[in-house]
Amino acid sequence: MAKYNKVSEAVIRRLPKYYRYLKDMEKNGVQRISSRELSDKMGLTASQIRQDFNCFGGFGQQGYGYNVSELCNEIRKILGLHKNYNVIIAGAGNLGQALANYIGFEREGFYIKAIFDVNPRLIGMSIRGIQIMDIDAMKDFITNNDIQVGVVCVPKDKAQEVTNQMVESGIKSIWNFAPIDVETPDDVAVENVHLSDTLYTLVYKMNEI
Numbered sequence: 650m651a652k653y654n655k656v657s658e659a660v661i662r663r664l665p666k667y668y669r670y671l672k673d674m675e676k677n678g679v680q681r682i683s684s685r686e687l688s689d690k691m692g693l694t695a696s697q698i699r700q701d702f703n704c705f706g707g708f709g710q711q712g713y714g715y716n717v718s719e720l721c722n723e724i725r726k727i728l729g730l731h732k733n734y735n736v737i738i739a740g741a742g743n744l745g746q747a748l749a750n751y752i753g754f755e756r757e758g759f760y761i762k763a764i765f766d767v768n769p770r771l772i773g774m775s776i777r778g779i780q781i782m783d784i785d786a787m788k789d790f791i792t793n794n795d796i797q798v799g800v801v802c803v804p805k806d807k808a809q810e811v812t813n814q815m816v817e818s819g820i821k822s823i824w825n826f827a828p829i830d831v832e833t834p835d836d837v838a839v840e841n842v843h844l845s846d847t848l849y850t851l852v853y854k855m856n857e858i
């Protein structure tokens with residue numbers, strides 16, 4: 650069940666950015682920051698930041714600002730990043746392998762447990778010690794290994810099918826990179842990541858300048 654009522658999608662989308670900035674400041678030894686300084690850094694208004702944090706009970710103190718590591722920890726908890734998650738990837742091609750090779754996810758508690766593919770030439774190989782297995786073994790693997798996150802890195806025409814297989818096996822969140830908006834039941838979270846959309850936006854902006 651949701652912990653916070655009426656938190657808008659827009660606020661949720663800003664949380665990772667707050668977290669990223671605060672983590673950086675904490676790493677650089679910044680102990681305290683005013684909402685004004687934070688807003689200057691992040692390109693948001695101070696009142697926007699206060700409103701966002703009020704959705705979770707508010708964190709600052711009048712006249713003091715925010716304690717950076719406390720705020721960072723709070724946002725980490727709100728996002729759920731204080732816990733660990735077991736992850737699998739479907740599709741061991743260019744993108745699936747690149748994601749499996751990235752160690753940054755582990756630092757935030759996302760452990761990639763296996764990769765699944767249909768290509769017999771890839772099955773049996775491993776990436777950073779993570780086994781590439783036959784897609785036919787994916788359902789059992791999900792059920793037996795307490796997997797919470799499924800990453801979809803297969804071609805577009807296979808993405809919904811693979812998503813459905815993950816959902817049927819009990820996965821509760823789908824991170825899809827195929828250029829199609831995959832659909833999931835209401836109790837399964839989904840993020841469709843369209844890298845090319847951001848590229849097209851970039852080019853639009855460039856051509857406007």
Ligand code: NAI
Pocket residue numbers: 739740741742743744745765766767768771784801802803804805807811826827828844845
């Ligand atoms: P790729 O062709 O290198 O890899 C796709 C892999 O999926 C192959 O190894 C293939 O054997 C496997 N596959 C096919 N059907 C499958 C199934 N039913 N179950 C399990 N595995 C299956 O493609 P790439 O470049 O890795 O891209 C993957 C997806 O991500 C595509 O949908 C692509 O459009 C999207 N994408 C890729 C980007 C990139 O930078 N490579 C950027 C943005 C999106």
